[in-house]
Amino acid sequence: MGHESCISLLYQCRNLFHIRQVHAHTVVNGTFHDLVVANKLLYTYALHRAMDDAHYLFDGMTMRDPTSCSIMVGGFAKLGDYASCYAMFREVLRRGVAPDNYTLPAVTRTCRDRKDVRMGRVIHDVGLKHGLLLDHFVCASLVDMYAKCLVVEDAQMLFDRMLSKDLVTWTVMIGAYADCNAYESLIFFDRMMEEGVVPDKIAMVTVVNACAKLGAMHRARFVSEYISRKGFSLDVILGTAMIDMYAKCGSVECARDVFDRMKEKNVISWSAMIAAYGYHGRGKEALDLFHMMLSCGILPNRVTFVSLLYACSHAGLIEEGLRFFDVMWEEHAVRPDVKHYTCMVDLLGRAGRLDEALKMIETMTVEKDERLWSALLGACRIHKDMKLAEKAASSLLELQPQNAGHYVLLSNIFAKAGKWEKVAKFRDMMTQRKLKKVPGWTWIEVDNKTYQFSVGDRTHPQSKEIYEMLMSVIKKLELAGYVPDTDFVLHDVEEEVKQQMLYTHSEKLAIAFGLIAIPEEDPIRISKNLRVCGDCHTFSKMVSAIMRRSIIVRDANRFHHFSEGTCSCGDYW
């Protein structure tokens, strides 16, 4: 049996037993000492995830080349055996075997999976020393590693230096920006198209994801149009991504349309649609869909129940939520985790059943996180329970002392109750800990362009008209009884100045611009990076009534549909 026949036998191996048989053969007839044969054996073991066998073989090999090492490193990486992967790589370096353009991507993969940017930089360095950074795959894998570790600047730097940028690497970059700056991500997509790189389905899924993150409806429509024009089939992954995109761009109807058109749906698709109904405040539809899902024989998982309980809580379906919480473990074998408890605290809290919410927190056995305490705090804010709020606050700040948003929320809550000494305390803590309020931004799309506003913004070319419109709207609102709620302004300034700042919150500016620039029959769609402030919420409700406009706001947590003076969130958010 020569090399060729050994290798062709290895191609035909269907299970571990076969490989071991061929292995034994090669030992008997001596072809085992042929590096090509040995490597193919190694590779076949790795392919069948039999890294123990591979390791045994590797240890017994009299000769090894960089390929043998790459197969080992890559095999452990794919198996998720991080320690062995790193150990093997270190051994390669120690023995003086020069890593090649296949070894580095193999170990970089592990750095990516573990988000181990420190080791990633070591690999980067090794690549530099061995002159491997010019290799396309080495570079591409490092870009991917930096991207997944959220070190976008470094990913970008390497990407810029790549001689040829292929579709996969463009996709990695688009995906990286989707996670940290969705706006930039779509600009990347545009650049890719301009350079004549034709996207495939995976690239489109990534772009769809970026649209979802940005919440930009005109981009969503453009991207869907492109997808259907190019004839991409609506498979589970693309379809699910599109459900999410439309829902997060503010249209549950479009999301549902995609959902209905999908031939194959899995638990992720169903959960995405249930979640969509949830954050749009359409609890009943979420429940209906859940029951339809069960009758289709799809098994709900943890995420499904988070989405479902969240839907109940945002629609005020208290009893239904409590029942689902009970049956999720008893009937569906899904054990409640901290996210489910958070939904329940939110649900009970909304109903004013703060004692039960607290009891649930006290008796739960899973580890508590900051979101759980935030949910309790939110309930305290609505029902003005300052005693419980202090308890929630101390747990919250213990868990996340560096999160500026918590201090702002706490100051707002205590300001609302007139507890000024507490407000001062939280503000002092913020200053002491050198924490800065995250600046609030609001986006609005007009004529396929995105405009961004910050508080008191005057950078918009039509700034003058926007402020005139805002002032005239405020006058109308005041005649109808609108009183600005200055408790939401956390600044040490005179009442009049406070009011001025409140009047120019980014959200109000965006709405004013929407009133000027968006046709009356269309809704005004805006997105925010923070939660809606109480005064802007009141303002939006009144504008929807007095100006007879529908306003759809996506905030950091959920959607608010303002129409005829009411909001879909029922004033609880």
Added chain:
DNA sequence: CGAGTCAGTG
């Protein structure tokens, strides 16, 4: 003899 990119929650 071997390599990289995609979907749902809080």
